[in-house]
Amino acid sequence: MATAGEQPEPPVLERDGFRPGQDMRFTVNGIDRMGGQKMAELFHPENFRSRRDRERTMDEAYALFSKPWFSAQLTHYGIKFSAKAAKGRLWDMLEKSVDLGKCNSVPEPVLRMEQSMRRDYKIVLRKWEADVRAWDAAEKRREDEAFAECTTPGQKANCDMKRFLHHYFMTNGRPDPTRTPKPLVLHGFTKQSVLQVLVEQVPGLHTIEAGPQRTLCIGWDAPSLMSLAFQMDGHAVQAKNNPQDTTWEEAMESHRRYVSQQTKGTTKNGKPAKAARQPFDLERCQGSYVLKCKAVGDFDVDQNTLLTLDISTGKDGTLVAAHDFGFLEGTMILALAEEKLSFLDEIDGKQDSDEEEDTYDYGFNDCDSEDDRRKKGPSLAQVVAAEKRKAKSTNGSAPAKKKRLIPSFSRRVYYRMRGRETGEEGTCWDTAEAGHLDFLSDLGTEFVGLAYAFPYIGRNVEFRGYKIFDVPQKKPQRWSSLVD
Known part of the structure; x- marks a missing residue:
């Protein structure tokens, strides 16, 4: 069973080299079954009248013909062969089988085995699909809880940038300037360039960096953003003239970085699901x-x-x-x-x-x-x-x-x-x-x-x-x- 941080892997069922996929199509060592008529064309490209068709078929055969491919096709049609046989020997066996019509239909024993495997695989596949649905729901809860624990816009952006944009600037997936009309300052946010790329995909939304730490500001109104940036830069100059303010601001920036790290979005980084409230440690x-x-x-x-x-x-x-x-x-x-x-x-x-x-x-x-x-x-x-x-x-x-x-x-x-x-x-x-x-x-x-x-x-x-x-x-x- 998958842990909290891992999505359940699709089930694997294999017998005698056969393996069904989620679409119930069978492969042998990852190679699909090819029909007898198509294989006949690959083995005998000279039957094509058009030179272009002959060359195309020869190129396709050249790309496919290998020992694993010959082995897989022989297995698909229930034709016995030695695992130690060389590529040339397998080529001859498959070509003769195709010429004799042995690959025009799938033998009954192979069909019965595939039918049995489909029944068994449907059972484990249904269980896996239920596990994935449960994991998706738990993962969403973890993401919701981690995002809800963030108390500032900068923390929310560090937690999940796409969710941050939807939370502050969108309604039903569409840009909404009325949702957060005033600009936001993302203190402690460190992935400016990544968020700026996402913001470019939202019409009307702008970003600007300001202050001594080049803190990212985001909002709808470009003039308001510029005014905020000038204000932050002005505070930086004022703080430069007042060492006490500078020292305290540097300390608080360290605090914001620390808090941002502690509350960073974690569902994708492996944070465990939120537990019941425990006595304070x-x-x-x-x-x-x-x-x-x-x-x-x-x-x-x-x-x-x-x-x-x-x-x-x-x-x-x-x-x-x-x-x-x-x-x-x-x-x-x-x-x-x-x-x-x-x-x-x-x-x-x-x-x-x-x-x-x-x-x-x-x-x-x-x-x-x-x-x-x-x-x-x-x-x-x-x-x-x-x-x-x-x-x-x-x-x-x-x-x-x-x-x-x-x-x-x-x-x-x-x-x-x-x-x-x-x-x-x-x-x-x-x-x-x-x-x-x-x-x-x-x-x-x-x-x-x-x-x-x-x-x-x-x-x-x-x-x-x-x-x-x-x-x-x-x-x-x-x-x-x-x-x-």
């Missing part, structure tokens, strides 16, 4: 993000800094990230459940009350020696286990068994954050500030974050993140190092 969050935060921009005097968040694999069902908010950089620990992070709040509380040295750390580096691990303290799993043992010894009995966390179908990820000022003094903000990130899709390409409290700025600070790479570009600092 925390691993999807890993990668490198650029951040936009108005509150930080208003607070920080150096607004040319690109804010970033680089999320890496963590331990015990968490992730660890390196954050850079310009004036503050440090480490985040992220989890799908608030309970996973509560131990960090408890540790901070103990430090404030007992003024104990923070020996806790968020796990170990792979290259740490045993001495380094002893110095750095226990891992997250060891901390949690120690707290459980302490609770048991204090209460004199085992703590009540915790209910298992139900997987969340939302895309909210909770975090705790520590940081250090990026100035000369590098003062640490060692309180584990809390917040959450709401990812906007299962792909984890964009999120809206909310800091319940943000150092030096205030409460309920919103920021947004846009993924540009699957691989984090920075390593997080040790959690325990962010303490004065």
Whole structure:
């Protein structure tokens, strides 16, 4: 049975060299049966009166006469021969059989075998036709789902250019200027020349490239397209004079390219059919993000800094990230459940009350020696286990068994954050500030974050993140190092 990405192959039924096609015509080794009268003409072109006819027949015979062809015709008419026979021997056998009239009709045993094969082949052919119809329907569903997942015109064009044109510019297969009257900008689209060829086949539709990335614009009204191109080129010049805008625009272009790759049309490239909704996978969050935060921009005097968040694999069902908010950089620990992070709040509380040295750390580096691990303290799993043992010894009995966390179908990820000022003094903000990130899709390409409290700025600070790479570009600092 064919996989999701493969159309079922036509069935093959073969007996004694005979094979039926979908039109129920039989071949032997791919060679059709030729009638006895036609073969007689090929063997005896001298019977033609016209020189032109003789030459034409001789040319045709020259093209056909070969050992496989002689073997196939002998098989078609049920004439026995040795498989080791040379071409000349087979030629003589077939010519004599034609002259004796043995090829004027198909022998009864061959006809019975072909009739039996037709019955059997019709059964497997009907099943194959049903499989093809089912595959076509599933393929269309996959294409529809992949196209529906695309959120921008550029993504839709990358997914399926012909479908993109029908979606925005046609009604019932005919050009329709009223469907999308304003020009579209195809951010992240990379196959300009291919789409431009398709657009030339749609009367009245135009394209133009504009901006520093030569982004393709498409629309019905040529003057409107020209105006849009001038506007984009003007923004490019303005961005050139403003390095901050240029840096951010380059970062967003990287984000658009990344998203376009992730949501690229996939039914023809092998993407599996869309599955039922699954709990959000925390691993999807890993990668490198650029951040936009108005509150930080208003607070920080150096607004040319690109804010970033680089999320890496963590331990015990968490992730660890390196954050850079310009004036503050440090480490985040992220989890799908608030309970996973509560131990960090408890540790901070103990430090404030007992003024104990923070020996806790968020796990170990792979290259740490045993001495380094002893110095750095226990891992997250060891901390949690120690707290459980302490609770048991204090209460004199085992703590009540915790209910298992139900997987969340939302895309909210909770975090705790520590940081250090990026100035000369590098003062640490060692309180584990809390917040959450709401990812906007299962792909984890964009999120809206909310800091319940943000150092030096205030409460309920919103920021947004846009993924540009699957691989984090920075390593997080040790959690325990962010303490004065």
